[in-house]
Amino acid sequence: GAGVSQSPSNKVTEKGKDVELRCDPISGHTALYWYRQSLGQGLEFLIYFQGNSAPDKSGLPSDRFSAERTGGSVSTLTIQRTQQEDSAVYLCASSLADLRGYTFGSGTRLTVV
Amino acid sequence: LAKTTQPISMDSYEGQEVNITCSHNNIATNDYITWYQQFPSQGPRFIIQGYKTKVTNEVASLFIPADRKSSTLSLPRVSLSDTAVYYCLVLMFSGGYNKLIFGAGTRLAVHP
Numbered sequence: 001g002a003g004v005s006q007s008p009s010n011k012v013t014e015k016g017k018d019v020e021l022r023c024d025p026i027s028g029h030t031a032l033y034w035y036r037q038s039l040g041q042g043l044e045f046l047i048y049f050q051g052n053s054a055p056d057k058s059g060l061p062s063d064r065f066s067a068e069r070t071g072g073s074v075s076t077l078t079i080q081r082t083q084q085e086d087s088a089v090y091l092c093a094s095s096l097a098d099l100r101g102y103t104f105g106s107g108t109r110l111t112v113v
Numbered sequence: 114l115a116k117t118t119q120p121i122s123m124d125s126y127e128g129q130e131v132n133i134t135c136s137h138n139n140i141a142t143n144d145y146i147t148w149y150q151q152f153p154s155q156g157p158r159f160i161i162q163g164y165k166t167k168v169t170n171e172v173a174s175l176f177i178p179a180d181r182k183s184s185t186l187s188l189p190r191v192s193l194s195d196t197a198v199y200y201c202l203v204l205m206f207s208g209g210y211n212k213l214i215f216g217a218g219t220r221l222a223v224h225p
Contacts, residue, residue, distance in 0.1 A: 004156075035215070042200075043157070043215035056212065091156045101147065102213060104156025 002026075004105035006092050012111045013082055021077045021108045025094030032075050033095075033102065034067055036088045043091065049075065082112045117201045122220040131188040133219050135201030138182050146177060146184045149200045151218070157200060161186070188221075196223045 005024040013019050025032050034046040045059040049069040060066070064082075069075040079086055089109050093102040119135040137146065145164050149157040161168055163175040163184070174187040188195055198218040 033213070042217045045212065045214060048212055093156065101149075101159025101162065102157075104158070106154075107156055 004092055004094055004103050006090075006105035006108050008108060009106065010109045010111075012113060015084060015112055016081055018078065018080045019082055019110065021079075021090050021092075021110070023075045023077070023092030023094075023105060025073065025075070025092070026103055027073075029094035029096055029103075030072070031095045032069055033093045034075070034077050035091045035093070037091060037107070038088045046077070046090075079110075082110075084112050086110060087112045117203055117216055119199075119201050119216070119219045121217065122222070124222050124224065125191055126224050127192055128190050131191050131195070131221060131223075133186045133188075133199055133201075133221070134183060135186070136183045137201070137203050140181050140203055141205065144181075144203045144205050146175065146181075147202045147204045147213075148173070148175065148186050149202065149215075151198045151200065153197075157215070160199075162204070191221075191223045193223050193225065195221065197221060 004026055007022045011019055030051045032049045035043040036046055037043050047060055047067045048056040064080045067075060067077045077090060087110055089107040091104055091107045093104040095102045117135050117137045125131045145162055147162040148160045150160050151157040161170055161173050161175045163177050165177050165181060168175045176185045198220050200215050200218040202213050
């Protein structure tokens with residue numbers, strides 16, 4: 001597609017429920033990244049996928065967070081047993097495997113009540 | 114990864130030139146300097162990238178001195194729509210693996 005698409009754009013969930021956030025990267029982009037941004041804060045790196053290499057999961061805050069990327073394209077970020085501190089905007093980005101810039105999606109705003 | 118330091122916030126007025134300076138004292142030989150812009154409720158957007166001297170595009174100019182320990186993003190004749198957070202990042206070219214670590218950025222407010 002023309003840009004990075006994320007769904008849903010907004011998600012309200014009850015504490016303790018599981019949620020899945022989806023990212024459709026730009027076609028042909030081999031690298032895909034997940035970040036989260038709390039209100040008024042900078043971006044926090046979560047996880048990175050590059051081609052067929054093992055993902056860099058160094059930013060995942062706990063084992064409740066996981067992500068997968070199927071067929072080198074679509075990615076799903078799953079948060080299990082959500083907590084109120086998980087409330088944030090979750091941003092996905094994709095890029096080619098070079099120095100050209102990342103393209104970010106508009107994010108999913110997650111609210112845990 | 115090289116650490117970057119930039120002002121937390123800046124104020125300007127429409128029509129003025131804005132210069133945001135970022136320091137990256139421990140930049141390495143293979144590192145590139147990259148700037149992103151983020152508007153409220155949107156993901157960051159790539160603005161400009163450079164290695165040394167000066168780079169200019171339709172949005173901004175990037176000035177990098179010979180020692181590369183700092184860089185300056187220059188926005189000519191800003192308008193209200195340039196109000197955003199600007200992030201300075203140092204990106205290591207490693208043949209495909211590029212993990213961007215964002216700092217707090219500089220919050221630019223442009224006033225009428």
